[in-house]
Amino acid sequence: MNLPSPEEKRRFSRRAVVTLLIAAAVVVIVVVAFVRALPDGDRELRAYQAAQPCPSAPDAPAECRWTQEFTISDIYLTKARNADNSAVLTDADGTEWETTYSSRGPVLNQLDEGDRVTATLWRGRVIEIAAHGRSQNTNDAPVDLRESRFALALAVVPPGLLVMAACVWRLVRRDLPAPTRGMAATLGLAGALFPVGIFARLMVGDRSDSPWAVVALWAVLAALAAVTAYICATYTKKTPDAEAGRTD
Template identity: 35%
Template sequence: MLDQSVEENLGLVTMRAATRAGLVDLRGQREAAARIAGQLGVRMAGLGQHVRTLSGGNQQKVVIGKWLLGFESCRGRPVSALLREGVFAVQGEGRAVGRSLVWLLVGVVVLGVGVASALQVRGALEREREYRAASECASVPVTASACLWEQEFTVRSADTNRRERNKSPEALLVLPSGKTWDVTFRQTGPVLSEMEPDDEVVGVIWHGRVVEVRDADGRRQQTSDGPVGWPADRLGGALACIPGGLAAVAGGLWALLARGNRRHAAAATVVRWHGVAIGVAALLTLWAQSGNDWPMWALPAIWGPITLILLACMTGFVIAALRGELEDDEPTGPQGPTPPPPPPTPP
């Protein structure tokens, strides 16, 4: 109503609430109009100024004020409390959406790393199958070839490098022609640890590299270029990143699709953090396997049962979250916990 004053516009919506015994509380209406106009920052000469003479932005503030006063009269709560609750709700939802997006982005990146590691493990398996299917060379290969050739070497030096944590075990082998081959190993045994200078060993050459060494007692050991066996770091990366990435993506999407539902948000949080725990378990298992020179099968053998236990725990906590068993007994808001009801008055 542009031809009426600010006070009349804001007072119309509170007329019913301000009426007592058929009389309108004009003073109460005026105070409510002045309060809401001050809270919204309406620029005016006074409450008696006509709305038509206000700027477009201030006219909109008057319209918003009428809506807020009407909502206040229906809810029976002051506008300031309603506005504060709305701001806290919007801020809380915004933070929740932001967290979900971060988890989703991190999950996609981690999942990509895990898939890349799994592809490298697959490539290693294909290389091992190619090696096992390779035939022996008919003569000494002049260039790198896919056939297998056994060549005799003399050991010049061998060092396990146990004190050098970032240095691989290595040996210097010499051909009958005098040419030297520097060969590294993934582990120290069983052949390298027993090597002595001037020992005679046989090396298997494949694609121009020494992939296996055999000593006089028939013991065999793969070199760093050996195709047999999975790469431990890539296998550990796949075990850590794929489940963790999937859990982060699933939890992030779940929280985004179920915005405003506290139970589903709690369940999504459970999924995300259990995914993190599964990834950490894989990394710790990989660290223990590499530090103690355990065989490769120890990695999935130890990590598998731990993962099953964590998945069982995750399932139980998700069910509890969906049932509301993980919620607080007393919901809290911007005003703090809801006070208990007063005790009944004795008769």
């Protein structure tokens, strides 16, 4: 085995240190964002759930809920990842309210221009629409930041820690001319866990028990990825000489 030159060692070390610092910074930012959301990350959601019906139509953004009928004057549905579905709601006075949605259903995809919907307003925003016995939140609906940031942390922190571990491993073994299979498998597992975290959140959706459901699904998928990484790191293909010796 040819040992790396001093210059190659320095190059390996620089790359590992830079990657280690970037991974550590990303992990710290995500963890801090999650911790900061823990005390009152659901404050707006709790305020909305506790809001009482308005006694009359509010003239300005109000803390109470107001429900009224609207007509769909324009609607746009898309399957593109980076675009929102949208609808323009027009009230009896002709005032238009532009609303956006993260998904097409269960209400928006059942509507067409001219259809009537019941919308709930709060703090001057359209929070949800209802039609055909179903309701759907708009993008202005209050959310529990703790859940969304927990999902982000689940997708980012474990891969980030694995990348950091691989970088430290590489620094300790910088005398090697190339990363070991274990190092490569660790980085591969880190790369796999990031989409696993996102996929688990998307599959669970907006269920009330979503944090625990996300963790359960993520754990299963992460275990499969870890087993695959272990097999890749430890599997050794048998050579013809070994087969011949075994036969003898």
